[in-house]
Amino acid sequence: MTLDVDARLDKDSLKRAYAHMLGYGCDAVTMNWIGYTKNSYSRLAKGLLVSTLVADYSILNGRDRVGFKVFPVGCGTMFKRKAIEEVGEWDYTMIQDDLEIGARLIRRGKRICSSNSPVQVEVPDNFYAFYVQQTRWAMGSTEVLIRRFRDLVKSNVGLLRKVDMFLFLMQYFPFAITFVSALVLSVYGFIGKGDPLNSPIIVIWLLALGSYVYSFVYVARKLGMKLVESLRSLGKLSSYSVAISPFILISIFKAFSGRRTYVVTPKGKITKTKAIYIIGVFGFYFLLASVSFFLKQEFISGLWLAYYSAGYLFAFFSELLNK
Template sequence: MDLVIVLMITLPQLWFYIVYAVFAWRAANCRQHTTSCSPGEASISFIIPVRREPLEYLEQAVEYIHGLGIRDYEIIIVSDDDEGFKQVLFDKLHEWRRRGLNVWIIWRSRPVGYRTGALNTALWLSRGDYIYVLDVDSRLDKCLLDCAMEILSSHEDTVAVVGRWEPLNLDARLSEALGYSMRFIVGAIYHGRNCMGLNVFPLGTGTLFKSRYLKEILNGWDQERIQDDMEIGSRIMYHGLKVRYLSDCAVYVENPSTYKALRIQQSRWAYGATDVLIARWRHILGSRQGVLGKIEAILFLSQYIVPSIVFLGTVMLAVNAFIKPFDVLMRHTHLIIALAISQWFFGRYYYREVKKHIDSSWGTLVNMGRSAAVTTALSPYYLYSTLKALLRIRVQYARTPKGMYQLSSSRIRIPWELILAVLYAVTGIIYLLNNATLSGLWLIANSSAYSYVVYRWRKDVFFN
């Protein structure tokens, strides 16, 4: 049993750190120079799915698109809001159209398919040569549209082009940590993967598609899946088509600034990725990708299984303290050493990326530690969502709260973060009192992560 615990804690992390370190190394040594791209003559349909989004966010998104100066565009807003909000939207629509903005609103009384259903509704009514899905809290560089249209028009086998994700907001502790972490992780797995010739998945916002391919070959998005980008990316791979990545053109996305919003977002992503893995693994294995590309795509969709297994191993280690508190981890020091080395290589590239944006070394380390603490605290939710996907339990699409919706609280919840912080602290001390130093320190470190989240975001821990 002790070997099982150690393997659960070390092997998934070894895979994660080694793979991401390789991608980060490749990205750091691969420069993509995009020549200036001229605006295309083709038309673009912007699709904005909304449900309980702050009205000011929607207004800003529409104004931003109009301000890009695109010659031929249309904005299709698909609303799944309550009927009471419908008139507010249509009043705003009349104002936009009086000003000459080419905006349309589709209000759905029944949100069939939720986000993917909304995307399909707009897709089949769109007239643009290209499709760009836009979240109300994201912005894009004009160069992404210009260069993506140039690439798509000159490469018949390319169905989509993805831009580089950048943080739009760095005004809170959490959003700052997530923003810098996102810069590193997305840069590594997208730019690094692209440089290695591996498959690139579309992003939910930040991808320009060929409309004709979406309609005639892919037949739109799969309304049974809640993770639309990973799902359609798997089918793009199956059809032998390509998705290209532009590292020089940015898409700015708003990161959650509250732990509650992040918990909802990450739970949905964990379920969605695992659900796509189960539904589309045959498409990936049956694609024209090489063996390495297929394996990597499967592992990419398995990314939330990694922290889930580590969490289970850590809980088993904690329970073991009440049964036989010997140093489980010390018995397999070769695996611990290998994990430490892989963490060092990963952390080296991570530190370099974050340090580009933060003046002090201490501030960089604090930012990295904050991100690691939050990721650890989310582990039980990764496990819960992953298990629901594996057991094929259907869930409704839960949108990430934005604006004022991030701050609203409804009812008391079980504070799992506090419970785990106490469990790990107690069992860690038990190990230390029995001279099981390594196992004790591992649990104390995990307890510190949960304790930090409880301290910083108390309201989000105790209330939904």
């Protein structure tokens, strides 16, 4: 059984997870992640409480119900001893050894299930803790993708399930790709002609964005949040997620290069980082590029860059004024 030192269990959590393991013939069982925070004033923490549930519904329970492969989680996974003995112990050299041992279990044909047995996990309540956690996870999942690529390819599962496993391990790539795309678009705004985003693709993006906002607010309301508080929490979480995109990209590159360094998530302790000034520079740069598009009356690309820059600038000023 894997648990974080700050995890909390219900009285019957272990019994329910074990019953699920026996009932469904599982070799490992993940538990239902429920976020908690000691800081009731942090909108970032409130946003993460919601996103933790959304992630559990989709990445764990959702994927299990449609027959996709589930990876173990670092906090709240129960393993059969026999399964661990067959694949070997955890690889302490890996950042996310939970995903790594999951890849080996899947390679050996072991079944990993998702259960509704609750485990409460503490979520970050400040920018630095969030920044450290997400960049480490981005590096760790990419590292597993690289080092266990062959195991996943050779696993005895269908093509669609293999594609899903790779997409799961690449879940941080969209942040990096969007950041690089924004850089390219901003350069084009200064030297090019035309509106690159004036196409039906922007409609697909808006529909996807609207779907996520609806899902987030729906879950937030179920947790007892008012509509305005739900939207403000979503806004803070989204802006911070966008703001750390450059560092997500760096973490992915570090994983590919093999030169990785990281620290554990400093929960409960507020620490400042100079990364916020880099975030501010990017925010003003993207805003300037959006103005360039507006001056040429290329409004779609201008609006998108203004929207994108808002995440950086909000994070920058929030942390600057919080000193």
